[in-house]
Amino acid sequence: MSQADTTTAITTGGPGGIDDRKNAAIRYVFFSCAFVTVLTTLGIILVLVQGSLEFFQHVSIVEYLTGTEWSPVIRPHSYGVLPLIWGTLVVTVGSALVAIPVGTATAIYLSEYASPRFRKIVKPTLEILAGIPTIVYGFFALSFITPLLQQLFPRTGTFNAVAGALVVGIMIIPMVSSLSEDAMSAVPDDLRNAAYGLGATKFEVSTGVVVPASLSGVIASYILALSRAIGETMAVTLAVGMHPQISFDPLEPMQTMTAYMVQIGISDVSIGSIGYQSLFAVGLTLFAMTLSMNLISLWIKSRYREEYQ
Amino acid sequence: MPTEPIADRAVDRSRRRVLLGAAGATLAGLAGCIARGYESDLEGEIRMDGSNTVLPHGAVVSEEFQWRNNRVQIPVRGSGTGAGFQRFCDGETHVQNASRPIFDDGGEDEGALCTANGIEYVELETALDGLAVFVHPDNDWCDCLTVDELARIWETGSDVERWSGVREGWPDEEIELYGRDPASGTFDYFTENITGEVGNIRSDYSASADTNVIVRGVRGSQYALGFGGAGYYYENEDELELVGVDNGEGCIEPTKATIESGDYEPLTRPLYTYFRADALAREEVRSFARFYFEEIDGEATEADIVEPGESLTWTQWAARRVGYYAIPDDQIDDRRETLAGAIAEVTE
Numbered sequence: 001m002s003q004a005d006t007t008t009a010i011t012t013g014g015p016g017g018i019d020d021r022k023n024a025a026i027r028y029v030f031f032s033c034a035f036v037t038v039l040t041t042l043g044i045i046l047v048l049v050q051g052s053l054e055f056f057q058h059v060s061i062v063e064y065l066t067g068t069e070w071s072p073v074i075r076p077h078s079y080g081v082l083p084l085i086w087g088t089l090v091v092t093v094g095s096a097l098v099a100i101p102v103g104t105a106t107a108i109y110l111s112e113y114a115s116p117r118f119r120k121i122v123k124p125t126l127e128i129l130a131g132i133p134t135i136v137y138g139f140f141a142l143s144f145i146t147p148l149l150q151q152l153f154p155r156t157g158t159f160n161a162v163a164g165a166l167v168v169g170i171m172i173i174p175m176v177s178s179l180s181e182d183a184m185s186a187v188p189d190d191l192r193n194a195a196y197g198l199g200a201t202k203f204e205v206s207t208g209v210v211v212p213a214s215l216s217g218v219i220a221s222y223i224l225a226l227s228r229a230i231g232e233t234m235a236v237t238l239a240v241g242m243h244p245q246i247s248f249d250p251l252e253p254m255q256t257m258t259a260y261m262v263q264i265g266i267s268d269v270s271i272g273s274i275g276y277q278s279l280f281a282v283g284l285t286l287f288a289m290t291l292s293m294n295l296i297s298l299w300i301k302s303r304y305r306e307e308y309q
Numbered sequence: 310m311p312t313e314p315i316a317d318r319a320v321d322r323s324r325r326r327v328l329l330g331a332a333g334a335t336l337a338g339l340a341g342c343i344a345r346g347y348e349s350d351l352e353g354e355i356r357m358d359g360s361n362t363v364l365p366h367g368a369v370v371s372e373e374f375q376w377r378n379n380r381v382q383i384p385v386r387g388s389g390t391g392a393g394f395q396r397f398c399d400g401e402t403h404v405q406n407a408s409r410p411i412f413d414d415g416g417e418d419e420g421a422l423c424t425a426n427g428i429e430y431v432e433l434e435t436a437l438d439g440l441a442v443f444v445h446p447d448n449d450w451c452d453c454l455t456v457d458e459l460a461r462i463w464e465t466g467s468d469v470e471r472w473s474g475v476r477e478g479w480p481d482e483e484i485e486l487y488g489r490d491p492a493s494g495t496f497d498y499f500t501e502n503i504t505g506e507v508g509n510i511r512s513d514y515s516a517s518a519d520t521n522v523i524v525r526g527v528r529g530s531q532y533a534l535g536f537g538g539a540g541y542y543y544e545n546e547d548e549l550e551l552v553g554v555d556n557g558e559g560c561i562e563p564t565k566a567t568i569e570s571g572d573y574e575p576l577t578r579p580l581y582t583y584f585r586a587d588a589l590a591r592e593e594v595r596s597f598a599r600f601y602f603e604e605i606d607g608e609a610t611e612a613d614i615v616e617p618g619e620s621l622t623w624t625q626w627a628a629r630r631v632g633y634y635a636i637p638d639d640q641i642d643d644r645r646e647t648l649a650g651a652i653a654e655v656t657e
Binding site for chain 1: 360361388389390391392395465485490491492493494508509510512513514515516517518519522525526528529530533
């Protein structure tokens with residue numbers, strides 16, 4: 001605010017000038033953009049809550065949150081969301097196992113080892129991974145990863161959680177590597193030089209100084225990437241399948257919350273039926289999960305931020 | 310210097326030719342738009358919605374009808390049988406395609422909605438579809454299942470987990486099951502005719518709204534079993550194997566012959582077209598409805614879906630053209646009578 005005021009003062013040289021009005025107009029434009037965004041978010045929340053309320057008039061929240069069978073459209077009806085949460089978590093944890101080590105190592109390499117020129121080429125290249133449409137990842141999983149898995153483990157189903165987790169993991173590597181690299185590059189060289197002065201090797205500097213010093217940014221990147229994995233839809237719909245179950249065998253088909261929403265969304269369920277309403281309940285649950293992840297990420301960022309200089 | 314003007318003129322001429330060509334093409338295109346099909350004295354809009362399964366059939370019939378009556382507009386949508394009935398009974402559409410009959414057994418259902426809104430309708434069977442049961446090509450043990458075996462595999466709470474549980478001597482491997490999701494007419498028809506009641510099905514199969522997903526699942530595993538419209542089998546013949554169904558008369562596979570003759574039981578299902586009674590008071594709707602049961606004309610016979618000596622009506626022709634099966638000839642007259650009755654009621 002104060003900065004805006006000084007700018008105004010400098011450019012107009014007095015109140016009530018043309019530039020002043022221009023500034024006010026620009027401020028309105030920006031404000032209305034922000035307003036539309038906030039309004040959209042509120043609208044989405046409202047729709048989700050309203051639809052869920054209708055659902056919870058027929059189904060008890062306790063049954064919904066603790067039941068281990070999910071079959072809202074097949075009799076006998078059961079409305080336990082745990083199998084869907086389970087499928088989502090298996091994919092999320094699996095993708096984290098791929099993305100976190102690979103992404104972090106890539107970030108360390110890019111920030112500490114790679115030459116600036118090489119970094120300039122590799123970083124955007126990696127980010128292309130994030131630009132590939134997710135349905136392409138889904139087909140990649142179905143037509144490449146799953147057949148490969150079937151050769152290694154013959155009992156692998158056409159639809160299975162491993163293939164889904166692998167592609168989602170690959171998909172979110174750029175989020176981890178790019179954001180972590182930003183955080184690591186921001187660590188001041190003084191810290192590195194002090195460690196070198198004590199006789200540390202490059203590896204010791206990277207893992208013992210740079211990573212801890214940039215931890216808040218690194219962890220925030222993990223959490224952002226994971227909320228992306230939780231919300232990922234097309235790839236898991238194609239690769240993981242439509243079989244809600246709590247299974248400890250990741251080679252079996254499962255169903256994520258997003259995949260369920262796709263299934264009901266494109267099916268012929270009539271509007272107003274419980275199956276249709278369950279869409280909102282699952283959507284709300286998903287929203288609550290990603291929202292809390294984002295809040296945790298914000299909290300970590302502010303709690304563990306290191307201030308230099 | 311002297312070459313320049315000549316070059317210029319050459320460019321000019323060729324450019325003019327391109328322009329002329331483009332203008333000609335545009336005119337031809339416009340003319341095509343304006344005079345597509347034949348004029349008739351019919352005019353109006355007939356809104357059609359309903360089953361995705363029946364949509365291609367309805368679209369083909371309406372396309373032919375619009376070609377012959379080019380001032381009639383028939384937008385066709387595929388919201389699904391259930392959602393379509395809701396719109397139909399709300400009075401939003403005039404024609405409803407359905408892959409199952411309307412739910413009307415006195416409860417709070419589609420029929421009640423129609424009654425509440427004062428919508429009367431006429432139900433016409435317009436095509437046949439076969440549901441196929443299929444397995445992986447490497448499945449060399451299962452080429453036929455009895456209805457009873459299918460029921461034991463699919464019913465609610467089924468304890469059949471492995472192929473060996475279906476018949477002795479079959480592999481001791483888990484069956485992977487794929488099928489349509491509960492919101493589809495295919496699901497309703499399959500469960501009703503195999504397990505005896507709509508919706509009577511085990512909950513641990515992979516349910517999909519998209520038959521292509523079912524096909525993908527089955528062709529990916531030697532131990533899979535799936536069901537879906539027979540057309541999907543014929544589109545993927547190399548990657549799937551048909552399973553015959555034995556309803557006490559021996560093993561029968563879904564083919565044109567067995568489906569149109571009614572031998573492929575119980576998985577031959579009728580597909581329906583519903584006309585709103587009050588819409589039939591409009592001449593263009595009436596004539597569209599009759600068109601279904603009129604004989605095809607010379608323009609349509611050249612296609613190889615018509616066998617020599619056969620005379621098909623548009624609905625039969627359209628059914629075969631989009632991969633379904635024709636209702637038997639002897640039912641055509643019944644349909645015409647039903648329709649004539651409904652028309653008589655609103656026009657008198």
